[in-house]
Amino acid sequence: MTTAVPKSRRPMPRRLMPRWRDYGRPRELVLRYLLLLFVLGITVGPLLWQFLASLKGTGEDVFGENASLLPHDPTLRAYREVFEQVPVATYIWNSLFVVVLSVTSQLLFSTTAGYMLSKPAWKGRRAVWVLLAASMMFPxxxxxxxxxxxxxxxxxxxxxxGVWLPGFVGAINVLLMRGAFLAVPREIEDSAMIDGAGEWQRFRHLYLPSAWGAILVVVINTFIAAWDDFLWPLIVLRSEANMTLTLGLSRLQSSSFGYDQRVVMAGSVISIVPVLVLFFITQRWFYKGVSAGAVKL
Structure with a gap:
């Protein structure tokens, strides 16, 4: 006759730790990590080099045989000179103005247009979908x-x-929202209709909360595109008071400011800080929204 061991005295099972062979063969594992390091060097390497170069003093070389990766005497002199040479606050305000307009219009038109394209009762939705997809083929x-x-x-x-108007809505965002709305089960909408919910109520309380991830993707993509845009503001804008941040900081490369390579690097770092902060905060929802919106795109 065996005596039952109380649960409190039973030995706890050891935590199952993944073994190296669970990830694949050692050769494949080494190749995978080498590939990841190569991609990391291509994507993050230039940004890290710009940041380190902006911290170098006037006596250190940025390019050439005597140049080193790490600054010998790190200093923030280049960042102070950026704010002294150009009106960075004005440029940031102009960029934020364009970004707010772009994000607002993109959300308004992409969500409503994507909702209409996801409705099977609308007969012209396929022709509009083809036109939107074809418009993305033209650079x-x-x-x-x-x-x-x-x-x-x-x-x-x-x-x-004039900087904002050509990009008030994007075809890719409309198609992304369409794919997110198509993922909403038809039965849920039928239940809402039985309960007496109108078209606007279903759109606001059913479809929009279900497509939150795709909406965040639209916001991030629009923010990055409007913030980093350089070519179109260069064509449209004339006066310094209306320049956006990327266009205004490009003036640091002119000879009138002495063209200090460290100052130019510091200006580049300043321009990408908001984008990096936004992406790091929202990256978890960003990847979920991309996968959710691409299922039925």
Whole structure:
């Protein structure tokens, strides 16, 4: 006759730790990590080099045989000179103005248009879907001249509204929202209709909360595109008071400011800090939104 051991005295099972062979063969594992390190060096390496170069003093070389990766005497002199040479606060305010307009319009039009394209009762949705997909085949440079002529005829040259207007809605964002809305089960909408929910109520309380991840993807993509845009503001804007951050910081490369390579690197780092902060905060929801919106894109 065996005596039952109380649960409190039973030995706890050892934690199952993954073994190296669970990840694949050693040769494949080494190759995988080498590939990841190579991709990391390509993507993060230039940014890290710019940041380290911006910390170098005037006596250290940025390029050449005597240049080193790490600064010997780190200093923030280059960052102080950026704020002294150009009105960075004005540039940031102009960029934020364009970003807010772009994000607002993209959310408004991409969500409503994506919702309409996801409704099977609308007969013209397939033709619109084909037109939107075809529009993404043409690069911006092919329509750049016609866009500028349109902006000029509207009297929006040297205006922040003229910078925002061509990108008030994007085809890729509309298709992304369409894919996210298609993932909502039809039975849930039928139940809401039986309960008496109207079209606007279903869109607001059913579809939008279900597509939160895709909405965040639209916000991040729009923020990055509007913040980092350089070519279109260069074409439209004329006066310094209306320049965006990327366009204004490019003036640091002119000879009138002495063209200090360390100052140029510091300006580049300043311009990408908001994008990095936004991405690191929202990266978890960003990847979920991409996968959710791409299922039925």
């Amino acid at each position: 911006f440079e092919s329509i750049m001249v016609s866009l500028f002529l349109s902006i000029r005829d509207l009297g929006l040259v040297d205006s922040l509204v």
